[in-house]
Amino acid sequence: MPLQFAVAGAPHGTPGSGGTVRGLQYAHSLGISAMELEWVQSVPKNPERMSEVRSTAESLGMTLTVHAPYFVNLNADDPGKLSASVRRILDALSMAQLCGAVSVCVHPAFYLEKDPAIALENVRKATDEIMEHKSRLFPDVNLGYETMGKPTQFGTLEEVLIISREFGIYPTVDPAHMHARSNGAWNTTEEWHAMFDLYAEYLGTSSLRKMHIHYSGIAYSMKGEKHHVPLEESDARWRDFLSVLKDRRIGGVVVCESPLLESDTLLLQEAFTAL
């Protein structure tokens, strides 16, 4: 799949009462070919709505990805919280299957002061449980654990690559989160090449042709991510990032998580096309 730039949810300019179907139509009219469905507060429950989204996306030739709910911790001690987390992820994956999305971004866990190795083991166990349902509930959807923006969150690049390789899945790589988590690193051509080198080392060179990437400007401190900001108001060397995407022949979807939604998505897409 050639690289596509996705808007993170229905565009700001979506006419009428908004919603996913109108959002897809409006994004398409702007020349945008992909959208991430932002199920970050809750997962939709209605299968008929999902088939409506699916047929709209298919007729417009739009690629879909999903962002799963934030309320997830696969490293929770409380068995109730853990099973609710697994349930939310399974719900998101199942509904993503129904609407034809290719990959679901999931924030895997918080360390909760535990040793990262223990957190990794807990995420591994929960992933095993989730993947038992793959063939029945989400045969065509990827479980994409995200690289996370705060040092208190499970989700270094290595951590999500270790889990992804074990389960035959691929992560959601967010270089803005990596930049924030490290308080300023991961913002140069050399570092992004190293990022893709490590990715290919774990998942194989052909895995670079079908990625789930998030990108935006970001505000951060010693404690990592504060919030996403527009590309032009940030320190992101986003034009250099686009050149690396081009040089490495990266394929898949780059979701633009800027608060400006469609205008920054188009900024990235147009600058990429002009390269």
Ligand SMILES: [Zn+2]
């Ligand atoms: Zn996310």
